[in-house]
Amino acid sequence: MTFILTTADVPKPPTASEEAQDLPPEVMRQLCAHLDVLEAHTCREMRVAVELLMDTGRRPDEICRLAYDCLTRDRQGKPVLAYDNFKEQRIRRELPIHEPTAALIRAQQERVRGRYPDRDLRKLVLLPAVVMNPCGDKSIGSNHLSNMHREWVEGLPEIRLDDGTVFDTEKIFPYAYRHSFAQRHADAGVGIDVLAGLLDHDSFESTRAYYKVKEVRLRQAVDKVTTLQFDRHGRRIWGAVTSLLAAERTRKAIGTVVVPFGTCSEPSNVAAGGGHCPLRFRCVGCDHFSTDVSYLPELRAYLDDLLRNRERLRSMPEADAWAVAEAAPSDEEINRIRRLIRRITEEVDKLTDAERQQIQQAAATVRKTLQGFLGIPRIHQPLPDLRPERPA
Ligand code: SF4
Known part of the structure; x- marks a missing residue:
């Protein structure tokens, strides 16, 4: 018997646990206030990617590789983001999102349609790379996103916490938005079972890291x-x-x-x-x-x-x-x-x-x-x- 082993069949090595890396709300607000700077220095796709990271708490790779038709509706007509969880190799996952996030996606879809008017929409990606991408099927890369994001953050005026201390910008990186998303929900009283679903975690173990953070904050x-x-x-x-x-x-x-x-x-x-x-x-x-x-x-x-x-x-x-x-x-x-x-x-x-x-x-x-x-x-x-x- 013969068989072929591809890289997709090899389980990913264990990654470090998702520790306390969330950004305080006042830091998030200051970042949001400078999103136009990010767009001016990079491109619209980078800005949309960062906004989606903030809004949805997905991993950078999951956002960068969103399909053009990633926006659907549930039976009540509420917007849902369809994405692939590459880390766990689960495809077409669904996350309920808010209308402003859906509007952001729709505007980006229009932009992509305008850029590739003759292409089959099913083959397009939501965030196409700006260069060497004649067919619109190549997404921006998460490493590139990470680098552009770092340049943006380093070019911003000092970011301060509510008590006046300067926030260390080294702590602001794309994955931190996932932690911030989780922390916002945990702080708002969302139960661990619901939060595990929102983060698409297999077990509560990974999700529990966010509750540990909660205990530290309480202490x-x-x-x-x-x-x-x-x-x-x-x-x-x-x-x-x-x-x-x-x-x-x-x-x-x-x-x-x-x-x-x-x-x-x-x-x-x-x-x-x-x-x-x-x-x-x-x-x-x-x-x-x-x-x-x-x-x-x-x-x-x-x-x-x-x-x-x-x-x-x-x-x-x-x-x-x-x-x-x-x-x-x-x-x-x-x-x-x-x-x-x-x-x-x-x-x-x-x-x-x-x-x-x-x-x-x-x-x-x-x-x-x-x-x-x-x-x-x-x-x-x-x-x-x-x-x-x-x-x-
Ligand atoms: S024992 Fe004293 S302090 Fe305790 S509940 Fe009663 S009145 Fe309050």
């Missing part, structure tokens, strides 16, 4: 908000902040002592997973309670609730006086919550603008995780719009 965020931690009197907890951090991380991670607007260290309540408070959650009157800046919205909402309840009870003539007195929130509790909010706000006001911004971002990250801990159904966060100027 960094917790470290930050822990530096603005308060006891029930609104006194800042300074002591041994560094040694507190490890325990604090673990506490946040397992969520066993989270109470409505802070954390509880009362042993029996901790043992009962936070649902067995002997004081009926009068936390501002309890030494086991502490809070931090990430709970400010909950504290404010709780104060509003107390004030609303007090007003409602005052206008309930049908209730006995003793019942109203027992149900009404005490002035003491209201005053303590007010004082706590004031103290936290004063401390936040002492920070510089950059520090305040960092704390707000960290608090937002911690709050997303707390939603799960508090038993509040996890809601998907909207994906950040990197290019709000594009029509939806």
